[in-house]
Amino acid sequence: MARLTLERVSFWYPATERPALRDASLAVAPGEVVALVGNVGAGASTLLLVAADLAPRVVGGMIKGTVDFRGRGNGEGGRGIVLPTPWTQLSGMAFTVRDEVAFGPANLGWPRERIAGAVDRALDALGIGALAARDPATLSGGELQRVVIAGIVAMEPALVLLDEPTAELDPEGAGLVWRLVRALAGDGCSVVVATSDLNALPEVAHRIVWMEDGAVRRIGDPALLAENALCEAGLATTVADVWRTARLGAPYPLTVAQAEERWRQ
């Protein structure tokens, strides 16, 4: 049974004539990592807002089609979204990173020990234990992005929606986020992530959703990221793209490791 199902969903932002999402269908199973890839304006961010029940409920606009989420409303067992603008997601109620990450779980009414455990695990997963006592207002952009992700996963949601979660992260931070995504899925959580970090996806995503002009164009396994059509759209992995530009034969390798193996043959 799918945890999230979108059936022929179209969405219009307020006062716009063209839908930002057009007739999109997608089902995400428990424990599955689904990556949305597309160029600017493809509709990936909008799909996440719809899946999070923020559009149209919070942002306004008009929706057609059905969105079905099998889980609780918010937080524990519910759905959590990390926006591409992490600084807009701080509670503004906390003077330390630890309290900021604890803000969500505390609002779920958990016992103190459970909150502490969840916060510790989240800080550890994002590699920000050393920042626990810092004032969130003094953090760098990348540090803030990690804190916001920690605050969402600390609530133990059943569906995590991530919009460009590694955009401002250094390689270590990006690596931790992708490892966390796999770990969440391993625990049965569903993850939908919109990202331009295409090179990370072969090792992270179970399925790739190629979006274009508001519509779902193709859905496939990560090998999709090495197809000619994706290369032409600028959505292939760097290795696939280089292989194709060099006019070496298809199927193109996705990753450095695959390229190395192919090269030795």
Add this chain to the structure above:
Amino acid sequence: MAAVSAELRFGQVSFSYGTVPALRDVSFALAPGERAALLGRNGAGKSTLLRLVTGLLHPAAGKVSVGDWDTRGRAPESLARRVGSVFQHADQQLFARSLRDDVAFGPRALGLAAAEVARRVDGALAALELSAHAAEHPYDLPPAFRKLAALAGAFALEPAVLVLDEPTAGLDRPLRARVARALSERAAAGVVVLVATHDLAFAAEVLERGLVLDRGRLAWDAPLAALLTSSERLTPLGLAPPVGAALSAALDLPGRPVRERDVAHTLARVAAARGRV
């Protein structure tokens, strides 16, 4: 493209946020036309360094100068005659009713004549291929386009120094290519370009010199290519080679190319020599 050209110089600069030190004893100079990448872990001090260039912050010790101007004692609006900047969350910093008005804000604030403002705005919009969107409301456009518009606003100042914080975050490949082209044009015209980024593939395409901050100290200042081809140098600084460089190392390609196009060409050449096309 630059009204004046000027060197950007940091002399033994230190800065702290309260008790949290952000930069320690940082010295370097960038000559007109130089293109430098400012690299390092999250929290290494990159954004702080850029804020010191724009005059939003002033050093606790040492000196930041743009040509013969000491940034100390100059407000950001005064420095804007020489320094154009785009911050990390630039897509949030637009406020006018059209892209054109937004881009025109800077040159107008400099007190330029209307014809000169129009010339600069047209040039800046064209450089980033935004002319067709000039009349649109910034918030009707995707965040990535607002980011380009903020960059156009910095171009329109025709500054001697351009400082950019993560200019490619959230941009797709076609838009990154636009930014790359436009920055190269500015540098060729004598503008100092300093870009804080985690996008080493972009840095490899556009930038030549690498400045790496490690916990507030300048840990590396040398040609970028020498840094990007060396995992031994990158890893302790919290950096990872871009995929192009990793691929050419894994396949042991001659000359260890870093830029993706160069990797592809070398790969094609070596494959042909091995008779496997």
